[in-house]
Amino acid sequence: MKSYLRILGALVCLGIIVLLAIIFVPPQLTKPSEQLAADWKPAPGQGEYAMRMADCAACHTAEGGKPFAGGRAIESPMGTIWATNITPDKETGIGNWSLDEFRAALVDGIAPGGEHLYPAMPYENYRNLSETDIRAMYDYFMNEVPAVNNAVEETALSFPFNQRWGIRLWNWVALGSSGFKPETDAIAKDRQLARGAYLVQGPGHCASCHSPRNLIMAEGGTSSQDDGFLSSGVIGGWAAPDLRGANAPAQTWSAADLKAYLTTGRNAHTAVAGEMALAVKDSLQYMTDEDADAMVAYLHHIAKGERLAAPSIPDQSLSAPRQLDQATDATSLKLAKGVGLSEGELLYMDNCAACHLTNGKGAAEVFPAMSDNSLVVADEKAGLIETILYGAEMPSTAKRPEKLKMPGFAERLSDKDVAALASFLRQGWGNTAGAVTEADVKAVRK
Amino acid sequence: MATRTDPKKDVVILGLGWTGAILGMELANEGLEILALERGEDRDTVPDFQYPGVIDELKYGIRYGFMQKPSKMTLTVRHNLDQTALPYRHLGSFLPGDGVGGAGIHWNGHTWRTQDVELRLKSYVEETFGADIIPEGMQIQDWGVTQEELEPYYDRLEYMMGISGKAGNINGEIQEGGNPFESPRSREYPNPPLDNTYDAELFADAARKMGYHPFPRPAANASRAYTNEYGMQLGPCNYCGFCERFGCLNYSKASPQTCILDALKRKPNFSYKTHSEVLKIEKAADGKTATGVTYYDEKTGDEVFQPADLVLVCTFALNNVHLLLLSGIGQPYDPVTGEGVVGRNYSYQMTGGTALYFKDKNFNPFIGTGSVGMSIDDFSIGQIDFAKEGFIGGSYITGGHTGGRPIGQMSTPPGTPSWGKGWKEAAGEWYLKKMSIGSHGSNMSYRDCYLDLDPTYTDRHGRPLMRMTFNWKDNDIKMTQFMKGKIEEIAETMSPDKMASGYKKEGSEYDVRPYQSTHNVGGAIMGTDPKTSVINRYLQSWDCHNVFVMGASAYPQNTQYNPTGPLGALAYWAADAIRKDYLKDPRPLM
Structure with a gap:
């Protein structure tokens, strides 16, 4: 018994010493x-x-x-x-x-x-x-x-x-080891890929948002050797989308579209919003052409599997009404016909279609497409709801200086309206995301 | 007296509308320190033009939310030298804008080039028909710049604005579907034409059958997404029908906001101040240059002297002339002796139209945009035998509509009661079934149509208001009556159930109440002779070589077209002269 207490006492002392060491030893x-x-x-x-x-x-x-x-x-x-x-x-x-x-x-x-x-x-x-x-x-x-x-x-x-x-x-x-080392020989041997990997893993700190956090809130993956690396995260309730899946927008987009997204905040498919708008405004727009190409090359290099094709966009050489004539999907045809529209579809026509159009494709670099839009279909609904309620603004960048703004609809649409509208957006034009509830909207409305 | 003097700038720009924004951009690229002073408020698409707030016809269409407030600034009007002018207390005939973007936010977007003969109108008339056809008192002049010289600047403007249209003459080759009577252009428009409304198609068919040459009206409403040379972007127009008098909710109408300002605001050497109304351009002791401007800072109540090496007068045409008169730059024009230049050759726009009502057609008028429509130029200035027809001038003619707004665009056939049950019934019956064909015609300049300082009325700063002396003249009434004949002829072939024409006729006097057009031009006209012009062919003041005056105040008489095209091209033309020549050696360029 005595020796047991002695051992316990020694352990406690050791624990205290270790704790003091953790706290006080530099x-x-x-x-x-x-x-x-x-x-x-x-x-x-x-x-x-x-x-x-x-x-x-x-x-x-x-x-x-x-x-x-x-x-x-x-x-x-x-x-x-x-x-x-x-x-x-x-x-x-x-x-x-x-x-x-x-x-x-x-x-x-x-x-x-x-x-x-x-x-x-x-x-x-x-x-x-x-x-x-x-x-x-x-x-x-x-x-x-x-x-x-x-x-x-x-x-x-x-x-x-x-x-x-x-x-x-x-x-x-x-923490992993310090100092940057390209994760594979292939990347190490290719100057462009190595530079891209450095920018993404180092200064760009992309993983801090785009990698999931593990049980202890550390980044789930710090290089492409880790499956979790850049496989999507959450920031402020918004999705920081997967960047590596074969179907991820960052992978389906052409190199030119991904580069435009990173450096100008907009491309033929969509535009930056939320925290990413700040990253473009304060950081990415300043990338040299060479660095931007390197970042894009690296991101495409670390795709998981064969990159899939980007969603089609209408022939941009045509006038907008002629582009709409090309649409053949059920949602576009139904909206164009305007008969028997659901509440969400009606709200879309009354509030959104002027810019995003009945084909849900919007206009290249100006009005983001609704179909296959990672913000629209994200599991985290806050980004979409917040955008509908409070609008969004593209950052002014050197090559695309216009701060194109979407107005907010908080004053105009009730929680019920926003839920119906957002649910339609998540299920129209082939989107297959889950519905948004009034409670979801209420949680976001300030 | 100024209560404050601010640090000197290289350039001060008066007014941040189209020409101020263009000059700001061009000179900021030269590295100059620039300050733009704008008397009105700051404006941007969001929140000022955002949906649905801006679709408020009462607020913006009827109560002129985006326009100059007569209580702050207006002018007086009279018909002739014998009358006492009265203030224009309620906007009607013309609607000057104010605020950042100026009238460039609330225009319809009709973006034309002048015909080559219009820029050398006096010479053309004399060479082709003889000087004796010019009526007594008409005071037309050449501009001092040619179409060939301006072509690259028109081209730059159209590509900056993203104009939707169809070329009719590329380097002398006539293009199918375009305007065969336009002067040669170097390339196609940057965007395809807008998609037509039904009435525009009907008109085009009728005109074509009569041997005329319909073409889509060149439009600053983008037919598709577009990015210009500054990286600024337009979204495709959605034909909402709220164009003229409204800011565009859709980033579709070319405006300083959509085409220039966000790019300009990035320049560290450019800044602008709103609520800053320039009271006077200050002259150096020897009177040969300006030293800067004095402005009223509405927010602090200060009068501020802003020194600058270069003063660019970029306000609305009428306000340009007013400022020159108040500042003593250039000799005021005297209609009795014909001497002096400032205020000389004010002119306007002669418009008219015919409404057609069809029981069996449905035009969906609520689908429209500022410039959509099919036009013909078969009766333009270059096509008419002035000697035979007995007038000097011309017009373009258009079928189409800009919208179907519930108040201003609710047209009922003649004979309909103006209120009550009868009006309601007619509005219900005809709202969808009316189309119109319009004439947009020239207005010549005359010895006794001019601008000067009013002897009676002053503004809130105690400065004399400007006085407009203007009336319609026989020559221009003959022109519009000629167009009436041509339009009614076309209209009749379309067999409407009812028709109603509205054109100035013999004895018509200028009426400031109904809206006609905000195409007020002249008063600070350009030319090659300092005795008959305020500014030289580079828009530089003959009197103070560091003062340049932009805008439609430069037009020696009005063209048959809307004025924005030439004023934009002239702004780029003047900017080039300043950049490439004047800055190296500031001096009179002529």
Whole structure:
């Protein structure tokens, strides 16, 4: 009995020591993945470009706020995380950070002083950043970004998530090795594919939305060797669609259409919405042609199986009424005839058809198609409902500057109307998604 | 006196409509620091034109929600030199726009090129028919620029706006289905023609049978999705019937918003301010250049001096002339002595039409768009023997309709009571069964049709209002009566059950109440002689070489077509002269 208690006591002591060690022993920081000369300087624009690719602004610039001055609320399942000020302000920003501290934040998720950052900071992906990109960004933030004195709200999650030492445990389980290595020889040998893989897995941090989260909320897959990688995720109740399935839009679209989607926010089939609109606005539109081609080539390279054909679009050389004449599917014919329409079909005709047309195909690059639209048919219905209620806006991009906006219909349509309309959209023109209920709409209406 | 002086800009643009947006884009690409001042509010498709709010005929069609408010700015009108002019207190005859986009948001989209003979009208008349056919008091002039010179700029404009149409003459080759009487163009329109309404087809068939040459009216309503040189996009028109007087809910009508502004707003060297009404262009001490403008900042109540090296006057035609008069740029025109230039040759548009009612036809008038219709140019300026017919001018003729709106486009046959049971019955009986054929004709310029400062009335800033002296003249009435004959002849072959014509006739006087057209032109006309024009052929002020005046105020007389095509082409033409020549060495270009 005594020895049992002694063993128990020893275990408790050991546990406490381990816990104290977890909390107080500084973690090992990742070393630079490449030794650059101490006087290495980025080329003009290199730092800004690296920042664009990593899309720092998406989180660290608040809506209407000064660039990188933080204060944007990131909603997470654990609570609200407030993005920090990353301008070179010495008091409230990162002005006192050394390069090593900056690198540690990006690749280890550890702030100066050893505090663990919440994984809303995508260091799971930034672990792949090259040393040149890290150095270029450090130079950019220290020398080109104007310092802004802006103390942002402290993130204050409830217990147990406010115990940041727990993240250390999470990191042990969740984090892969640091430094980017192409996952296959084929990718490693092809410069374009390797660059594309780097952009997707590293700065682009595509997996942070497009990969599912596993049981411990880590990304379910960080390279194409993992089945879950980019196989769809959820963000803010919206679907971040599968990018790799043979039938996924990113795979069925031509390279030109995928490139247009990423760099201009629109293509012959659809347009960006939700968080993806921000990714295009703040990051992807700035990709060089070469990088955009590389990203597209890599995404098509990691398709699961033979890529299927894209949905057909009407002959765009014809006038719109002549395009409608080409439609032969049952939904298009029924809407055009206008007899015996269901409630959802009537609502579509009264509110949507002017732009999206009776053939559900809309107009290339202007009005997204409803058929085979990943937002329309997603299992997560919030994206579709929110778009109907509050509209959507294409980001202004260099090649397509127009902020084409869909107005919201919240004032005009009741929850019941929206449910009927959305259900029709999810089942018209060959779509086969489940119906939307009034309760679904009510949950989204603000 | 100005209560504030702002930092100097390279360029200040007055008015952010079509020409302001075009010049803004062209000069922003040169790297110049540009500020555009717009007196009205900011506007964009969403939320200002969004469905269904904008489909409110009472608010926008009848109460002119997108138009200039006479309480803030108007002018006075009289018929002749002996009358005292009275203020135009309620919009009627013409509808100037205000706000970002200007009248470019609420137009119908008819986008024509002038005929080559129209740009050299005086020379053409004299060479072809002799100077003696020009009636006493008519003051027509050449523009100082030729169709060949403008062709590339028309082309650029049409491709920027995404015009839907069918070419009739490509580099001298006549094209089947297009307008054989148009001046040569270098290529086809960027978009195919709009799909016709039934009435347009009926008219075209009738015209064809009579040996005329119908063609689709060139339209700034996109027939399909389109992307222009700035990457700006149009969606296909849905024929909603709410075009003129309304902003387009569908991104389908070419406007500064749909064709230029989002691209322009990305330029870090371009900015604009709304609710900023320019009161005066300020001149340097020697009077040879402008130093900037003074504007009223509606939000702060300040009068602001905005210095600039280049002043681009891009407001509505009438307001351009008013500003020049108020600023003392150019000598005001005197109709008695014929001396002076500012205000000279104001002219308008002579329109008329015939309504046809068919018991056995159904036109679904609610399906329509601003420019859809089939036109003929068989009686255009270049086709008419002026000596034989006894007038100078011409018209294009169109069958079709722009919409079937419940208030303004609810037409009943003559003899119908204007209210009550009888009206209701007739409206019900005929709403679907009416079509019309319209004449859109030229208006010549005359010695006593002009613009000057009103001696009696002032605006809210205490500035004199501008005064319009204008009336219809025999020459133009003869022209429209000639068109009436031609149109009725065509209409009769279509055997309508009822017909009703409305044309100016002998003795008709200008009436500011019913809507006729917002094609107010002239007053700051272009030319090659400073004695008879305000601006030279590059739209540059003869008096202050750093002032350029855009818009239809440049037209020495009105053409038979809608004015947007030439004013857009001239804006690109002037922009080229500024970019390639003036900026290198600022000076009078002629």
